[in-house]
Structure formats: C-alpha cells, structure tokens
Amino acid sequence: MPAPFVLDRSSVTQVMAWVLAALLPGIAASVWLFGPGILITLSLATATALAAEAAMLKARGYPAKPFLTDLSAIVTAWLLALSLPTLAPWWLIVTGTLFAIVVAKHLYGGLGQNIFNPAMVGYAVLIVSFPVQMTQWAGPLSLTATPLTLAQSASVIFGGDLPKAMLDAVTMATPLDALRTGLLQQYTVDEIMTQPIFGHYGGIGFEWLAGAFLLGGLALWALRIISWQVPLAFLAGIWLAAGFLHFFDAGRFGAPWFHLFAPSVMLGAFFIATDPVSGATTPRGKLIFGFGAGLLTIVIRTWGGYPDGVAFAILLMNLAVPLIDAWTQPRVYGVAPRRGKEPPA
Amino acid sequence: MSRTLFSFKGGVHPPGHKAESNTRPVHAAPLPKKLVIPLRQHIGTPAKPVVEVGERVLKGQLIGAADGYISAAVHASSSGVVSAIGPAVVPHASGLPDECITIETDGRDEWIAHAPLDYRTMTPADLRLRLRDLGLAGLGGAVFPSAVKLDPGATHPCPTLIVNGGECEPWITCDDVLMRTHADDILQGVAVMRHLLGSTEILVGIEDNKPEALDSMRSAAAKLDFAVEVVAVPAIYPGGGAKQLIETLTGKQVPSGKLSTDIGIQVFNVGTAHALARAVHHGEPLISRLVTVTGHVLRPQNVEVLIGTPMHALITLAGDREGTTGVLMGGPMMGMPMPDPEVPVVKATNCILVQSNELFPPLPKALPCIRCTRCADACPAVLQPQELFRFAKAGDFGRAQEYSLFDCIECGCCSYVCPSHIPLVDFYRYAKSEIWAREKEKRASDLARERHEFRQFRLEREKKEKAEKLAAKAQAKRAELAADPSASGAPDADAKKALIAAALARAQAKKAGVEPKNVDHLPPDKQHEIEEIEARRAKIRALARQPLEPEENP
Numbered sequence: 001m002p003a004p005f006v007l008d009r010s011s012v013t014q015v016m017a018w019v020l021a022a023l024l025p026g027i028a029a030s031v032w033l034f035g036p037g038i039l040i041t042l043s044l045a046t047a048t049a050l051a052a053e054a055a056m057l058k059a060r061g062y063p064a065k066p067f068l069t070d071l072s073a074i075v076t077a078w079l080l081a082l083s084l085p086t087l088a089p090w091w092l093i094v095t096g097t098l099f100a101i102v103v104a105k106h107l108y109g110g111l112g113q114n115i116f117n118p119a120m121v122g123y124a125v126l127i128v129s130f131p132v133q134m135t136q137w138a139g140p141l142s143l144t145a146t147p148l149t150l151a152q153s154a155s156v157i158f159g160g161d162l163p164k165a166m167l168d169a170v171t172m173a174t175p176l177d178a179l180r181t182g183l184l185q186q187y188t189v190d191e192i193m194t195q196p197i198f199g200h201y202g203g204i205g206f207e208w209l210a211g212a213f214l215l216g217g218l219a220l221w222a223l224r225i226i227s228w229q230v231p232l233a234f235l236a237g238i239w240l241a242a243g244f245l246h247f248f249d250a251g252r253f254g255a256p257w258f259h260l261f262a263p264s265v266m267l268g269a270f271f272i273a274t275d276p277v278s279g280a281t282t283p284r285g286k287l288i289f290g291f292g293a294g295l296l297t298i299v300i301r302t303w304g305g306y307p308d309g310v311a312f313a314i315l316l317m318n319l320a321v322p323l324i325d326a327w328t329q330p331r332v333y334g335v336a337p338r339r340g341k342e343p344p345a
Numbered sequence: 346m347s348r349t350l351f352s353f354k355g356g357v358h359p360p361g362h363k364a365e366s367n368t369r370p371v372h373a374a375p376l377p378k379k380l381v382i383p384l385r386q387h388i389g390t391p392a393k394p395v396v397e398v399g400e401r402v403l404k405g406q407l408i409g410a411a412d413g414y415i416s417a418a419v420h421a422s423s424s425g426v427v428s429a430i431g432p433a434v435v436p437h438a439s440g441l442p443d444e445c446i447t448i449e450t451d452g453r454d455e456w457i458a459h460a461p462l463d464y465r466t467m468t469p470a471d472l473r474l475r476l477r478d479l480g481l482a483g484l485g486g487a488v489f490p491s492a493v494k495l496d497p498g499a500t501h502p503c504p505t506l507i508v509n510g511g512e513c514e515p516w517i518t519c520d521d522v523l524m525r526t527h528a529d530d531i532l533q534g535v536a537v538m539r540h541l542l543g544s545t546e547i548l549v550g551i552e553d554n555k556p557e558a559l560d561s562m563r564s565a566a567a568k569l570d571f572a573v574e575v576v577a578v579p580a581i582y583p584g585g586g587a588k589q590l591i592e593t594l595t596g597k598q599v600p601s602g603k604l605s606t607d608i609g610i611q612v613f614n615v616g617t618a619h620a621l622a623r624a625v626h627h628g629e630p631l632i633s634r635l636v637t638v639t640g641h642v643l644r645p646q647n648v649e650v651l652i653g654t655p656m657h658a659l660i661t662l663a664g665d666r667e668g669t670t671g672v673l674m675g676g677p678m679m680g681m682p683m684p685d686p687e688v689p690v691v692k693a694t695n696c697i698l699v700q701s702n703e704l705f706p707p708l709p710k711a712l713p714c715i716r717c718t719r720c721a722d723a724c725p726a727v728l729q730p731q732e733l734f735r736f737a738k739a740g741d742f743g744r745a746q747e748y749s750l751f752d753c754i755e756c757g758c759c760s761y762v763c764p765s766h767i768p769l770v771d772f773y774r775y776a777k778s779e780i781w782a783r784e785k786e787k788r789a790s791d792l793a794r795e796r797h798e799f800r801q802f803r804l805e806r807e808k809k810e811k812a813e814k815l816a817a818k819a820q821a822k823r824a825e826l827a828a829d830p831s832a833s834g835a836p837d838a839d840a841k842k843a844l845i846a847a848a849l850a851r852a853q854a855k856k857a858g859v860e861p862k863n864v865d866h867l868p869p870d871k872q873h874e875i876e877e878i879e880a881r882r883a884k885i886r887a888l889a890r891q892p893l894e895p896e897e898n899p
Contacts, residue, residue, distance in 0.1 A: 002438075002682075002768055002770065002771045002774075003673075003675075003677070003678060003679050003680055003681065003757055003760075003770065004677055004678045004679070004757035004760050004761050004770070005673065005677040005678075005680065005700070005705050005708075006359055006360075006515070006677040006678070006705065006761065007708065007709075007760070007761055007763075007766060008357070008359070008761055008762055010719070010762065010763075010764040011709070011764050011765075011766070012712050012715060012764050012765055014764065015715075015717065015764050066710065066712060067712075070712060072715075110713065111712065111713045111715065112712075112713035112714050112715045112716065112765075113713065227718075227722075276715050276716045276717040276718065277715050277716050279716075281716055281718045281721065281729065281731060281732070282721075282729065325729075325732075329729065329748070330727050330729075331727065332601065332726060332727050332728055332749040332752050333353075333354075333588065333592075333598055333601075333725065333726040333727045333728075333752060334588070334598045334599050334600050334601040334602075334603075334726075334752060335600075335601040335749060335752065336600070336601075
C-alpha cells in the first residue's frame with residue numbers, strides 16, 4: 001500500500017449528502033408556498049433514478065453497492081424534480097429521470113464521466129418534447145382559491161384526471177412565462193408587473209423559493225462543498241446581462257433583480273452549474289463557465305424560444321469546458337507564465 | 346524581530362500526532378548484536394567496500410569509500426567483525442536486496458582515532474572532500490550528499506542559507522527534539538555551512554507548533570557572533586518541504602527543473618547541521634541519528650540510533666503491541682512501507698511509524714474521479730491533479746508532462762483530500778517511471794539507429810571506393826597496354842587477359858598476405874598502402890565518434 005496512509009474523512013457520499021441536505025430549505029419552501037406536490041415529484045424521481053442506476057450498473061457489470069450509496073443518482077433526481085413543474089404528470093418525471101440516468105450518465109460512462117449535467121439533459125429532453133406538460137406549475141398558494149392536498153396532487157400527477165377547469169384553477173404561468181407572454185403581446189414590463197403573480201423582486205412565492213435555494217447554496221459554500229467562483233460568476237452574468245438590457249430599454253427587458261430571483265437561477269447557480277463533473281475545473285475557468293452560463297441564460301430568456309434558459313445555458317457551457325480548462329491552466333509552481341502560447345489542449 | 350512571511354498555495358492540515366513522542370527523554374538505543382550497513386544510503390553512486398569479511402573494524406572506521414563526486418562514505422557504527430559483504434534487505438518499498446556490510450558487534454564500542462577538523466584553515470575543496478569521506482548526507486529524508494550541496498560553485502553564490510526545522514509530516518518529532526536539546530550544536534553546523542557557502546542571510550524556519558524548539562533555537566542563536574533569524578512559520582503540510590519553506594520565507598519560487606541555488610538559496614535540514622557539527626568539531630563520521638519511534642507502540646519516543654540497527658529492535662524498545670499491521674519509514678504522508686521489520690536504520694530514517702488498523706485503517710476502495718478539484722485546491726505545486734490523473738490513467742504521458750507532471754513533489758496532499766479515495770500520487774509515480782523508462786529506451790534505440798546508419802553509410806562508401814579504385818586500375822592497365830606496341834594487335838583481348846592476370850596476381854598476393862609476414866620487409870608501395878588504410882580507418886573512427894559525443898547522458 002503506497003503513501004499517503006491517512007485520508008481526511010471526506011467521501012463522495014458525504015459530498016452528495018451535503019448537496020441533498022442543502023436542497024432541503026428549497027424543498028420546504030416549495031411545500032410551504034406551492035403545496036405538497038413537490039414531495040410526490042421528488043419521491044417518484046428518486047425511485048426511478050435508483051432503479052435505473054441499479055439496472056445500468058448491473059448491465060455494465062459494476063458493483064451496485066458503492067455506486068448506489070454514493071447518492072449521486074439521488075442528487076440528479078432531486079435537481080431534475082426541482083426543475084420540473086410541481087404538477088407535471090408522472091410519466092414526464094419518469095421519462096426525464098430515465099433519460100438523465102440511463103443516457104446522460106451511464107451511456108457516457110457513469111459517475112464522473114458525463115460531459116453534460118444529467119439533470120439538465122433530462123430537463124432539456126422534456127421541454128423540447130413535451131412543452132405543454134412542462135407548464136403545469138402549481139400557482140402560489142396565496143393566489144390559489146382552493147389549494148390541492150397531497151392526495152389531490154397525487155391524483156393530478158398520476159391520474160391527470162382533473163377536469164380541465166380545475167387544472168386551470170390550480171396551475172398558473174410562472175412569472176417568467178407571464179413576462180414572456182406579456183412582452184409578446186406588446187405590453188411594457190411595467191404593465192406586466194402589475195399582474196398579481198409578481199412580488200417584490202420575482203414572482204410571489206417564487207422569490208422566496210429562490211431565497212431558500214440561495215440559503216442552501218450559501219451553506220454549501222460555507223462548507224467548501226462548492227467553490228465561490230461558479231455561483232458568483234453565474235449570478236454576476238445574469239445581473240450584468242439583464243441590467244445592461246434593462247438600462248437601455250426598461251420597457252422591453254425585465255429588471256436584473258427580477259431575473260436573479262427566479263428559483264431556477266438560484267438552483268442553477270449553486271447546485272447545477274457547480275456540478276464538478278460537467279463543469280470547469282480551474283479557478284479562472286470556473287469564473288468563465290459561470291459567467292457564460294449566466295449570460296446565455298439571459299440571452300435565451302430574452303430572444304430564445306423558451307421562457308427559461310438556465311438548463312440550455314449550462315448545457316452549452318458544459319460543451320465548452322474542455323476548451324475553457326485548457327486555456328485557463330493556472331501557473332504551476334516555479335514555471336514561468338506562458339505568454340500568448342497555445343496551451344496544451 | 347518580525348519578518349513578512351509569504352504563503353504558498355494549497356496544503357492540508359492532517360492531525361499532527363506530535364505530542365505522543367516528543368515529551369519522553371532521548372536515550373541511546375542499546376547496541377545491537379548485528380549491524381547491517383547498506384552501501385547505498387544516499388543519492389548518487391553507492392560507496393565501495395574497503396574492508397574484507399573477517400576483518401575487525403572499529404567504531405567510526407571507514408568501511409565503504411565514497412565513489413565519485415556525488416557519493417558519500419559509510420562507516421562502522423560500532424566495533425566488531427565484518428561477517429558478510431553482499432546483498433541484504435534494505436529499507437525500500439520494493440523489498441529488493443542491496444549491497445550491505447554486516448558487522449557482528451563485540452560490545453566494546455571502541456572508537457577509531459579521530460580528531461576535530463580545523464575548518465577555517467582548510468581549503469573549501471579539502472573540507473568538502475573530508476565531509477564526503479565522513480559520510481555526510483541530508484538527514485531530512487532525501488539524503489543528498491552534503492558536500493555537493495556545500496559547493497556553491499563559481500556561478501552560484503548562496504547569499505541565503507535556510508535551515509529547515511519545519512518538520513511538517515505528522516507523527517515525526519526527531520527534528521523538534523533535536524532542536525530542543527541540541528540547538529547549540531545545530532548552529533555550530535550552520536556556522537560551517539555559512540563558512541563554505543559564504544551566505545549573508547541565515548534563516549531557520551520552524552513551524553509554529555513547536556514553541557519549545559523555537560525558544561531553544563532563538564536563545565542559542567542569540568549567543569552567536571553572526572546573525573541567525575529564527576522564524577516561526579505557519580504549521581501546514583507540506584510547509585517543511587524545501588520549495589514551500591523557501592516560498593514562505595522569501596516569497597521566491599524555485600524555477601521548474603532548477604535548483605534553489607539558481608536563485609541563491611540553499612536549504613539544509615537541522616539534523617544535517619547537527620551531523621556537520623559532530624563531523625567538524627569532533628571528527629565523527631555520520632554513524633548515528635535521532636529516530637522517532639512512534640505509532641502503535643507502548644512508549645513512543647525519540648532514540649539516538651546507530652546506523653545499521655534493525656528497526657524491530659527499536660520497536661521492541663518502544664514497546665511493541667498486539668495488532669501491528671505494518672511498519673513505515675517516515676511519516677504517514679510520504680513514508681515508505683518496510684518490507685520487513687528487520688531492515689536496518691539508515692541515514693534517511695527519520696521515523697519508524699508502527700501501523701495498526703485503529704491508527705491507519707485500510708484505505709477505502711477508490712471511486713471514479715468526480716473532478717471536484719479538492720486536489721487542485723490542496724496542491725502546493727499548483728498542479729491540476731485531476732487532469733494528471735486522467736492522463737496517467739489513459740497512458741497519455743506526453744500530455745501529463747505538458748501539464749507539468751515533473752513539478753509534482755509527491756507530497757500526497759491530493760490523495761489525502763480526495764473524496765473518491767484515489768491513490769493519486771501512485772498514478773503520478775507510475776507515469777514518471779514510465780516516462781523515464783521510455784526516455785531511456787529511446788536513447789538506447791537512437792544510439793543503435795545512429796550506429797546502424799553509420800555502418801550502412803560506411804559499407805556503401807567502401808563499396809564505392811573499391812569500385813572506383815578497380816575502375817582506375819583497369820583504366821591504368823588499359824593505358825599501359827595501349828602504350829605497349831606488342832599488344833596493339835588485339836588490345837581488347839589483351840587487355841582482358843591482362844586484367845585476368847592482374848586479378849590472379851592479386852589473389853596470389855592476397856593468399857600470401859594471409860601468412861604472417863614481417864611488416865618491416867614490405868615493399869615501399871605496400872607500406873604506403875597500409876599507411877593509407879590506417880589513415881582512413883582513423884578518419885572513420887573519428888567520424889564514428891563525432892555524432893555520438895553530444896549525446897552524453899546527463
């Protein structure tokens with residue numbers, strides 16, 4: 001057995017467990033603000049992910065125990081579930097999770113080998129394939145006349161047998177959707193913001209959910225599970241890009257705070273863009289990666305075909321990681337800085 | 346007396362475990378019945394045995410002479426009789442035997458005559474030669490011959506001398522204890538180093554987790570007639586690594602692939618300074634050292650040990666316990682597992698760390714790398730360990746080299762923090778050894794190819810020369826025949842005949858030439874021919890040597 005003979009007590013399982021723990025404030029906020037539907041989504045995604053992981057490990061001839069207990073599959077499941085509409089039908093959740101685990105993770109070589117964030121691949125597949133179902137967001141409870149119970153949420157998710165009128169009563173366009181639709185109908189941002197769904201910064205309820213994700217993310221940073229570069233650069237990219245557009249035409253572009261306080265941004269900044277496997281690894285590379293993802297998010301939100309762009313922005317930056325890493329190698333101890341020389345790619 | 350300190354990137358804080366061993370008083374280990382003294386205890390050429398089996402030797406007697414510039418002598422650690430010279434198991438992870446001299450001690454511990462060196466009146470070259478013959482080598486672990494390091498060379502003045510009392514490896518306390526108990530001796534050695542290197546600034550770096558050593562060294566330094574600055578440096582592993590200590594104290598980095606002397610800095614371990622003082626002021630060769638015996642033993646402690654003492658004797662002295670799983674030489678971060686507890690203590694042995702499952706649980710099975718870059722955060726060489734691992738694993742050694750594989754100091758920080766428990770340093774050692782092996786192979790095949798190509802070239806040229814010569818001869822014959830009127834009738838046929846006759850004559854001459862012949866009686870034309878051939882051969886030899894000389898191995 002070679003040196004070193006001691007290890008600090010960290011493990012992949014521990015890292016993943018902290019990530020899951022840091023998601024709890026966001027989950028609690030979601031239950032509190034949007035009803036218990038998210039719990040069903042999370043459970044369904046977790047069960048699907050574990051089953052898919054076990055099946056793929058068996059098919060690939062890997063031992064099940066060390067990889068099932070590393071919790072990475074559950075992290076993927078939770079990140080996907082938290083990105084999906086709270087009242088999405090069951091098959092949507094299962095399809096997305098299966099795609100994330102089977103294709104995006106295992107067909108690329110399993111833990112540590114996936115070049116794209118699996119949860120975001122799952123999300124992208126769903127939003128491209130099933131755009132209508134991807135809008136079944138439960139509205140904030142404070143705006144809903146008759147909030148759904150857990151059983152009712154389950155019957156919506158599993159049965160989908162809710163009458164159309166009732167479904168319309170409990171689901172609602174997200175603030176980002178509302179902004180997008182309003183702008184397409186030639187309203188100004190100020191006019192759109194008078195709708196009841198908008199709160200102080202983001203949407204009612206949504207901004208608090210974003211805050212809860214931010215809280216969990218800051219905890220991860222405090223525990224040094226994630227580095228500061230990616231979230232900070234990501235949020236800066238969003239804020240600067242949105243701020244730049246808003247500064248020039250406040251009537252046509254949403255305010256930077258509004259863009260920042262979407263739950264998808266906080267989830268993306270602290271939990272998804274920070275995915276070590278598919279993200280940049282050098283300190284400067286992390287800044288570029290995060291900033292690029294933030295910038296692209298605003299570009300997609302503003303000019304793209306989808307209301308939110310976090311998933312596509314991160315996937316696009318995933319593609320650029322090998323290049324970013326090669327060009328941002330830090331100066332090694334005792335090695336003269338390279339000037340204008342092509343890095344070893 | 347506060348100095349602006351710099352910090353190096355990375356590093357880790359493994360549990361120190363220093364208190365276990367640094368409180369007990371230091372004793373000399375009992376004299377063992379048998380001493381096994383390896384001839385290769387330093388970096389460089391192994392020493393050459395100068396004693397015979399059956400010979401009686403005295404304590405401190407030279408038994409292996411230094412062989413060349415980068416070498417160091419070895420000495421009998423006690424008096425006795427040489428019982429064997431040959432391969433024995435030495436403290437190396439490979440478990441391969443190496444040349445050793447075994448001495449059956451007689452218990453009298455009788456010293457050979459020795460006298461202090463008057464280092465101020467000796468020429469530096471003579472003094473260095475004496476130090477080499479007294480077996481001095483770095484006691485910090487690298488065991489580089491000290492005499493070489495004390496030669497600044499004409500082009501590399503060493504204005505800064507750093508004395509390394511960092512001792513950042515967990516468990517090890519021999520330097521700490523040495524500084525507490527022998528601060529004056531250490532600084533006596535430093536005075537000799539200063540004399541040889543001409544240093545104007547002398548810094549002693551000690552990690553701030555050793556307050557007693559700092560106090561002791563500071564009060565000893567105050568008594569000197571030259572300035573020595575004793576600096577407390579932050580305790581962080583590998584802060585006691587030479588490159589890291591240099592950066593902490595001076596803010597300078599040793600350029601990649603160069604030595605610290607290239608930036609005017611030389612670094613010595615405190616143990617080496619102490620051994621140097623013993624050598625100069627007492628004329629004693631390096632035959633003993635302070636060793637920490639710690640870990641899974643009843644009484645962890647520091648012991649003054651004769652080189653060649655079997656390790657298990659020291660473990661017994663410190664109280665061996667049930668449940669021992671292995672023995673390390675060195676600390677848990679960079680130490681080496683010993684193939685056998687019988688292996689002898691050598692100059693490099695700073696610590697004998699006894700393992701148990703409680704203290705050193707078996708390392709968990711490795712998981713895939715998740716690129717979390719904790720290793721990169723911890724790396725004091727500012728490398729990207731996750732990329733080096735990827736390249737090494739894929740066998741892409743060229744890329745690993747481009748990513749500065751050879752700037753890795755193998756400190757183990759990356760492996761220590763890896764949440765996937767990947768033995769990263771092992772992959773780097775593997776990649777380095779593969780690259781070395783390939784370079785060696787390439788050099789050998791380049792040489793072979795050059796030789797082959799030159800042989801081809803020579804054969805071609807000889808063939809051409811022969812053909813030209815024959816053609817010229819035939820031409821001459823033809824001209825001769827043409828000039829001869831008697832043969833003018835049938836010049837072609839006669840020419841042919843003449844050629845055949847000439848060939849026959851040549852063949853006969855050749856046949857005769859096979860017989861031994863007195864060269865003195867050769868006709869002058871033959872003599873001339875031989876001379877010509879000799880000259881040509883000399884030229885070819887010179888040609889053959891030419892392209893190979895710059896290829897000299899470094």
